Amino acid sequence: MIRCMLESSDGSILTGGSELLIEWQRNREGKFWLDIQEEDTSGERKLLEKLGLHTLAVQDAQRDRHPPKLEEFDDFTFVLYRGIASFNAELVHDSQNIAFFVGDNFLVTRHPKPAVSIEKLFSEQGSKLLKQGPGFLALRIMHTSAGLYLDALLEFEERLSDIEDALMNDGNDDLMRELVTYRTRLVKLRRLFNYHRNITDELRSDEYLALNYKDDPMGHAITDLHDRFDRLYTLAEIFYSISGDLIDGYISIASHQLNRTMQVLTVITAIFVPLGFLAGLYGMNFEYIPELKIENGYFILLAAMGSIAVGLLALFRKIRWL
Template identity: 40%
Template sequence: MTIRTLLLEPQATEVQVGDTALLERWLQDRRGTLWLDLGGEEPEVEERLLSRFEFDELSIQDAQRERHPPKVEDFERYIVIILRGVDGEADGLDFKTLQLTMFVGEDFLVTRHARRSSSLDHYWDLGAGTTEWLTWGSAYIATQIAVRMANRYLPVLLNLEPRLEVLEEEMFERPSDAVMAELTSYKTDLRRLRRVFMYHEKMFGEFRQSRSALFGEELRHDLNDVFENYERLHSLSTMLYETAGDLIDGYISTASHRLNNTMRILTVITAIFVPLSFLAGLYGMNFENIPELRVHNGYFVLLAFMGTLAATLLALFRWQKWL
């Protein structure tokens, strides 16, 4: 849980790094550019600090909701951007998403997130190390954060594609419940990601065509880049989602086929042994008057008949291609 602040005052040769003390100083005369970052603070503390900027109360509530859909809302004096990105602790395909809210004004940038964002940290370190970044303005920094957050999704999806190919091979060579469980997990994650990408694609598609005073023509190319990235991510996630679904359907079909083969063999065995069991049971009854029991070589005749019957049934099943 951290509250950190960057402040670049006019004609300053270096960026000041601090906490709420820099915020209080900036609020007195609002000279320079301020970046306030709220990382996992108590809601009451966040609300108190955000209200110092006179943000709309509903926008503050939206920022503090952990499952708010991505959106852009223009309040003229500032713009609220809510994004969902890859968690900073993400490792390979095992990742979670985090919500990042940015309040973008002409001379300030306020970011709020519950967990660490590596995309934000990257530009925070750049902003703290040189005056150039804050000189470019809060809208530029917010756009670059959005670009980097979109780019972080791509390796996750690209790494998933070869994994699905491996699972497809295992599905036929070494089918197991673990393969099915992994495929189902991926399909669930991809459905969630596809919904996230759809929100972002629609959001940036509309935002890039807007005429916001804060995001001028010089940022139009970057906004187009973000839109195109999410458009590609949406398309790729949809393809992988359908692939995972096809593999699950294929696994179920393969399992059903194996079960049908097993049942067919069991049916053949049953069909052969039922008449044999009937004959054995018939002549095994303990009645005194069973004429066939007194026939000389009757035992061998019955065995020959039972063997012929079994062979005939086997030949019939092979002719029917049941074996």
């Protein structure tokens, strides 16, 4: 699917398909946004190269698992961004690479699946941003996408709080499995946000053709985008640490409970070992066992066994095993 947005000579915004692309290619006047989605790979490559975009940048854009990057070419800036196809508060996300080819008066976005941030901005709001400049529009698309990540992470914070309360009240293996799953997803998100934070750091440190940090509006937009990704990275790092702490805490509590159980069993064993020894000793089938014919021997032995049991109980309580 090819969608176009073109600022005409009178300042109005036109939206349409490939016919606007043909019109813009005639003289390349006015600001132009070309959005490409789910196009044939070979046809897409020919179209992008026909627009004067570098072959290597096009190849990077069409790779499914290429990490985010920023690269400057002669007449455009290439940004490869990891956007969102879907994302929810369970941190289940379907991400995709969104390629931005940003020139002085054009923006080309390429993505294999529908992108939530682009769908939100390909409207009246997008036309206002296009008038401000293709670079500003590209930054706003990334900013909108980062906002979707942020909304989902803030919702996840509530779920993490619920898990923490549940672990304290009635921890179980299902909650542990859920926490381990979240921790794995947070590792991936943390790595992703770090890529994007590095890109915005680079935008602030070097001069780029279509994303000039020294230009006041653009500089504020880049700083705002950097702050948002820095917050996303920090939140992912914090939630990762909290998940790890909850896992370690649950394991520690479970180990402590096991130790207490073993302690009680040890006390019971320690008490009954001498009692069992005495019962076994006087239960032997020998005719001449000492004390066997004492008139009150049975009661004396019971008293001795009781004294041993009480004495051991007192000892264990004194050393705080009970």
